[in-house]
Amino acid sequence: MSDIKYYTADSLAALxxxxxxxxxxxxxxxxxxIAEARDKGDLSENAEYDSAxxxxxxxxxxxxxxxxxxxxxxxxxxxKIDLSKVLIYSIVTVKNLTKNTQMIFTIVPESEADFxxxxxxxxxxxxxxxxxxxxxxxxEVNAPVGILKFEILKIER
Numbered sequence: 001m002s003d004i005k006y007y008t009a010d011s012l013a014a015l016x017x018x019x020x021x022x023x024x025x026x027x028x029x030x031x032x033x034i035a036e037a038r039d040k041g042d043l044s045e046n047a048e049y050d051s052a053x054x055x056x057x058x059x060x061x062x063x064x065x066x067x068x069x070x071x072x073x074x075x076x077x078x079x080k081i082d083l084s085k086v087l088i089y090s091i092v093t094v095k096n097l098t099k100n101t102q103m104i105f106t107i108v109p110e111s112e113a114d115f116x117x118x119x120x121x122x123x124x125x126x127x128x129x130x131x132x133x134x135x136x137x138x139x140e141v142n143a144p145v146g147i148l149k150f151e152i153l154k155i156e157r
Contacts, residue, residue: 005069005109006076006088015073015111019066022059030056069111086130086155088122093154094130097138102153107131126150 007015030052037049076089086092091106105126106119113121120127126148129141133152141148 004072004074005111006074007109007112008089009075011109011112012070012073012075015066015070019063019070022063022066026059027063030059083155083157085132085134086152087132089157090130091156092130092152093156094139094150095153097149097151105130 033052034049034056037046037052040046040048086107088107088109091104093102093104095102104118107122107127107130108119110121110123113119113124122131125143126141129139130150130152133139135152135155137152139150139152141150
C-alpha cells in the first residue's frame, strides 16, 4: 500500500537531488570499494569486502525508499489551501495555556521535521491536536506528559 506524502516544490526538488547524489556518487563509490576489496584475495575472510557489501545493501535500501517517496509524492498547491484553519505547511502561533507561553510551529511532513527549527511533523501529537482548528480555538493535545491546551493565536503560510 502506498502512502501519499505532500511536499512543496522546493522540498520535492531537494529530495530528488539527494536521490540523484546517492545514485551517481555514492553507488559508484561503494562499487569501487567492493572491487578493491575483491582484488585483495579470499572473500571468505575479507572483512573489507563484507563491510563494503553491507554498505551497498544499506545504500540500495535507502535508494529504494527515496524512489518510493518520490513516486508517491504530491506537490501541495498552496493557492488552493484554506487559510482559515491549521493544515500542513501552516505556521501556527499558539499560547500554551498551562505555562502561559507563546510558541510558533510550522507543520511539515515527517521528512522535513526539525523541532529545533520549529518544524513539527504532521504526525506528532501537537500537530494532530492543532490540525483543522481555527484562530481563537483551543486545541487539546494528548501528549506523553498529559493533556496540553493551546490557544491558536495566528495561522499563516
